[in-house]
Amino acid sequence: MLKLIEQNLPAIIVILPLLFAPLLAMLSGKNDKSRYLAWLLCFAVCGLTAAHAGYQLARVEIYGATSYSFGNWANSVGIEHLPDRFNSLLILFVALLSFVTMPYALTSIGKEVEGRKIPIFYACFLLCISGLLGMLSTNDLFNFFVFLEVSSITSYAMVALGKDKQALLAAFKYLIIGSIGATLYLLGIMFVYAQTGTLNFGDAAQMLVQSPANKVTIAGFCFIIAGLMIKAGVLPLASWLPNAYAQAPSYVSGFLAGTATKVALFALIKVLFTLFSAGLIFEQLHFDSILKIIAVAAMLYGSVAAIYQSNVKKLLAYSSIANIGYIILGVAMLNQAGLTSAIFNFIAHGVAKTGAFLAIGVFVMQAGSANFKDFAGMGKKMPFTTILFLIFGLSLIGTPLTAGFISKWYLINAAIEEPLLLLAILLSSVLALVYIWRIVEAAYFTDTKAKYSEPDSYSLMPLWALAAAIIYFGIYPSGLLRLASGVAGDLLQ
Numbered sequence: 001m002l003k004l005i006e007q008n009l010p011a012i013i014v015i016l017p018l019l020f021a022p023l024l025a026m027l028s029g030k031n032d033k034s035r036y037l038a039w040l041l042c043f044a045v046c047g048l049t050a051a052h053a054g055y056q057l058a059r060v061e062i063y064g065a066t067s068y069s070f071g072n073w074a075n076s077v078g079i080e081h082l083p084d085r086f087n088s089l090l091i092l093f094v095a096l097l098s099f100v101t102m103p104y105a106l107t108s109i110g111k112e113v114e115g116r117k118i119p120i121f122y123a124c125f126l127l128c129i130s131g132l133l134g135m136l137s138t139n140d141l142f143n144f145f146v147f148l149e150v151s152s153i154t155s156y157a158m159v160a161l162g163k164d165k166q167a168l169l170a171a172f173k174y175l176i177i178g179s180i181g182a183t184l185y186l187l188g189i190m191f192v193y194a195q196t197g198t199l200n201f202g203d204a205a206q207m208l209v210q211s212p213a214n215k216v217t218i219a220g221f222c223f224i225i226a227g228l229m230i231k232a233g234v235l236p237l238a239s240w241l242p243n244a245y246a247q248a249p250s251y252v253s254g255f256l257a258g259t260a261t262k263v264a265l266f267a268l269i270k271v272l273f274t275l276f277s278a279g280l281i282f283e284q285l286h287f288d289s290i291l292k293i294i295a296v297a298a299m300l301y302g303s304v305a306a307i308y309q310s311n312v313k314k315l316l317a318y319s320s321i322a323n324i325g326y327i328i329l330g331v332a333m334l335n336q337a338g339l340t341s342a343i344f345n346f347i348a349h350g351v352a353k354t355g356a357f358l359a360i361g362v363f364v365m366q367a368g369s370a371n372f373k374d375f376a377g378m379g380k381k382m383p384f385t386t387i388l389f390l391i392f393g394l395s396l397i398g399t400p401l402t403a404g405f406i407s408k409w410y411l412i413n414a415a416i417e418e419p420l421l422l423l424a425i426l427l428s429s430v431l432a433l434v435y436i437w438r439i440v441e442a443a444y445f446t447d448t449k450a451k452y453s454e455p456d457s458y459s460l461m462p463l464w465a466l467a468a469a470i471i472y473f474g475i476y477p478s479g480l481l482r483l484a485s486g487v488a489g490d491l492l493q
Contacts, residue, residue, distance in 0.1 A: 009059070010068040010081040013052050013091060014134045014147075017126040020045045025123035035110070038119040042126060043102045049129070050095040057088040067139075080200060082139040086343070086487045090266055091136050093347055094259045097354060098129055100465050103458045104358055105251045111365055112249040113161050121161055125255075128154040132263050139201045141189040144267065145182065148231070151263075152178050155256060159248040170247035177240040181230030184223045191220030192275075205275045213280040221276050221285075228271065232264035234328060235298035238321050242305075245317035246370070250361025253313060257320050258354035262346050265327055269342070272331065273491040282334065291332035296424045298325030303431035307438070312360050313370045315435055316353065319396060322428060323349045329421065330411050338414030339488035340481065341407050347480060348403035348473065352395040355466035359389035362459055366452045372442050379443035381452035384460065386443050391467040393436040395474070398429050403473035406481070 024041060027034045059066075065084035073079070083091075105125075113121050131151025138144050156178065160171035193199055195216045196207040208217060226237070233241040241261075245253045272281060281287045302322030309315040323345070330342030360370065362385050367374035379386040395404035408429065415421040454460070473480055 008068075009052060009056050010083050010137055011070065013049060013056065013095070014081075014130055014137055016049050016052070016130075017045050017133070018130040021123045021126040021130070023123075024119050024126065027119040035115065035118045036106075038122045039102070039106050039109075042105075042122040043099070045126060046095065046099040046102050046129070049133070050092070050099040053088070053092040053095040053133075056083055057085075057092050059083075060085055060088045079143050080139040080202075081137040082202070083137065085483065085490060086270075087136040087266065089343075089483055089487065090262065090346065091133055093350060094129065094132050094136070094263070097258055097350065098125075098255065101251070101255065101354065101358065101462045104254075104361075104462045106458045107456055108251045108358075108361055108365065108459065109249060112251075117161055121158060124154040124157045124161075127151075128158065132259055135263050136266060141192060141199045141201055141204065143199075145186055145189065148182055148185070151260065152182060152231075155252075155260060158252045158256075159244050162247055162249045162252075164247055166243075167247040167249075170243040174240045174244040177230060177237075181227045181237075183227070184230070185227030188220045188223030188225075188227060191216050191223065195220065201270075201275065208275065209277045213277065213284060217276070217280065218285070221271075221281070224271055224275075225268065225287075228264050228268045231261075232268055233261045233321060233324055234268075235294060235301060235321055235325065238298075238324075241321060242314050242317040245320070245357070246311055246314040250313075250357060250364055253316075254354040254357030254361065257316070257357055258350040261320065261324060262350055265324070265346070269331055269491065288332045288334055291328055292421065295325045295329035295332055296421065298322060298328065299424055299428040300431070303428045303435065306435040307431060309435075310372055311370045312372060312375065312439060313357070313364070315439075316356055316360065319432065319435065320353055322432070323353070323396065325428070326408070326411060326425075329425075330407075330414060333411075333414040334492075335414055336485065336488050336492065337410050339491055340484045341410035341414060343484035343487045344403075344410065344477070344480060345407035348395060348407045348470070351466050351469050351473075352392045352402075352404055355463060355470070356389060356392040356396065358459075358466070359385055359392060359463055362455045362463075365455070372438065375439065375442040376446040377443070378452060379440075382454050384454055385463065388460075388463045388467045390440065391470055393439065395470045397432045397436055401471065401474045403470050403477065405474055406477045 020041060024038050027038050060083055065082055068081045070079045109118055109121055128151050131147045134147030135144055138147060156171050156175045159174055160168050192204055196204045198204050230237040245257060299322050302318045302325060306315045306318035327342045327345050330338040363375055363378055364370050395402035398404045398408035412425060
């Protein structure tokens, strides 16, 4: 049995949540027992998926990347999953984040989603996880599109399940823009297929590198990159992100901010460094210079826009745009330190932003609003939750002893010879301090007569775990840095 699981591990990780989703959808949401059962099954599936993902990463570290072909079909005509160090690290991150934060959902979803729809929510959540893990695992360009749509459609549904009427409008806008992104990606792989005659990532990459660049190749590159940039929330294609994150249930905002954009960024990095020729992308098209401009614009625009928000969830959404800029800048540096910063930032920002959204979600559940004026006095009435939020905020700023500092330090080292980029990084960090301070000021330096109290342990436990991870990787980053540096080295080969 164990040998069978080991042989089919790449498939099990993706299929496990996919199989249980229909079961959850069939549960009636009319009573508390069925809702709790839906949560319990979802929690168990997330735990099993995380355990399998951890084992897979350990195997990859020992034995290296191993191809898995569904149905034993040849890779040129079948579907291949290829667990390597990069995607196995992110698969573990997505699975572990869903497992660790699931206790929070027990309280949050019960308050922010209509009771009868709760089992449907957990079914959508498992489908979303399956889609994200499939996108990370697959080595097939079209299969990636299929999993992209699975994760996207369920994301739209989870955003729309919020009780606020604005959630439906935000989900519709997310759907329209997301569909445009998916269509552009699909057009791109059509051009790649026309040029290479294959949809297998490795085979297509080998043919594209060996053949001279032409208009078909360039068109395919442009369409794929544009589609993935929309999905990743990269400026100026991120107009869907603030409203989607602000109007979604708090748990959905946190999970999507920590995972969905990171998976799209993973695909973007994979395309840039392994699918197309470096000579075409960076020498002929000078795409690294374009990425630097986009990154600086995102860092500054996202930070400035965050300062002027009255809705705290929207503030964090604009902060995400800025932090995506840091990752893009690390990629654009085309050196070991820059890519190490980008990979490390996948985890550091993912954990910090998820934790920040969940902490704000606790405030929202108490105050019934995400506006600054309703956060008055939270620091005195809810000291533990506020301190946990501060830890996540300090990591977003890049304060020493947090994981955010490590990623930003490597990014500064990568850009040390480009003063304008250094200035942009420092200025963006100062602006981050300003918008985080606005929340601190409201929580600690204003008074309220409202009666707030700390949430239950189900809501606090995930926050403590995420905050501990932020501090641990800020003080002892060597293990994660070794993985990030190894991934960076693989990409630069």
